[in-house]
Amino acid sequence: MSEFEDVMEAALQAVRGGERVALATVVRARGSTPRHSGARMAIWPDGRTVGTIGGATLEQRVIEDARVALAENRSRLANYVFSTHGEEDSVGLCGGSVDVYIESLEPDATLLIVGAGHIAQPLAAMAAALDMRVVVVDDRAEYANRDRFPGAAEVHVVAYDAKTETLAPMPVPITPSTCVVVATWGWDQPALAQILTAQPAYVGLVSSKTKWRVIADRLRQQGVEEQAIARVRAPTGLDLGAETPAEIAVAILAELLAARRGATGRPLTDAKRRQATAGTTGV
DSSP states (O other): OHHHHHHHHHHHEEEEEEEEEEEEEEEEESSSSOOOOOEEEOTTTTTTTEEOOOOHHHHHHHHHHHHHHHHHHHEEEEEEOOOOOOOTTTTSSSSSSEEEEEEOOOOEEEEEEESSSSHHHHHHHHHHTTEEEEEEEEETTTTTSTTTOOOOEEEEEEOOEEEEEEOOOOOSSSOOTTEEEEEOOSSSHHHHHHTSSSSSSSEOOOOOOOHHHHHEEEEETTTTHHHHHTTTEEEOOSOOOOOOOOOOHHHHHHHHEEEEEEEOOOOOOHHHHHHHHHHHHHH
16 A cells, blocks of 8 residues: 555544544645655644654644644645754755645534434434434334434434443444434433543533533532533523424534534624624724
C-alpha cells in the first residue's frame, strides 16, 4: 500500500469509527521544500499522526495548527516559510515555502435514542432526514423493532432488571460524535450513569425539571462527577411550546443542531435587528 493510501485509509477508518481527524495536504510548494504538492498527513486531536509532510519544525507546527482546527472544527489554509534569515516564524532554512490545507474531518453524528416510545419514532425519522446515523435501544421488543423504526441504522433490545435497576451495557460505543437522547420513563438513571462515563457530543433527557433534580441527586450519590451531570440538558429541547411527540422531536433536534454548530438557537430576526441597531449607532 502506498503512503497516500496509508494516510487516506487511516483517516477513513478514524471517521468511520466516530473519531475526529485532520487531513493536512501540501497544496503548493515553492522553492526548496522537504516535500512537494500532494504530500499528506493525518492528525488526531491527541497529536498522533500517519504519514509525513516534511518532518522537523514544519511538521510540529502543522500538528499544532491541526489540533486547533479540530478543537474549533474549522478547516484552514496556512502558509509556512523556510527562511534563511532566522525569523521567529520560520520552520526551517530550506529557503522555500509551502501552503498546507488543514481539513477538519468530522464523522457523521450518531443519534442514540434510549427508549423507543412515542417521541422516539418522529425523533428517529427526523434525525435520519438530517443524515444522522440513528440507533434505538429499549428493553421492550414490542417497541424496539424494525416495524416501528424502519429508517434506523440499528435497533437493539437491551436487558433491564427493574428490581435491581441493573441495565445491560449499551450495545454501541459512545464517541465524541454521538448525541444521546434518553426518553425511557423507567431506567433513565442507570442509562445516564452509563452514558456519562463517556464524552458524548450531546446528552438530552426527556423529563420535567423536578424529575431531573431527583435523578441528578441520585447520580451524585452514585459518584457521578458534577461536571458530567452538568452536561445533561434536561428538560431537553428548545422552548417551542411543543406538546405532541412530533413537536417535541422538533424541539429536541433544534437544540441538538444548535449545540453541534455552536449556534445560539435565537430567532434570525433578532440578529438582523441587532445588526440594524449597530448600523445606526453613533450616526
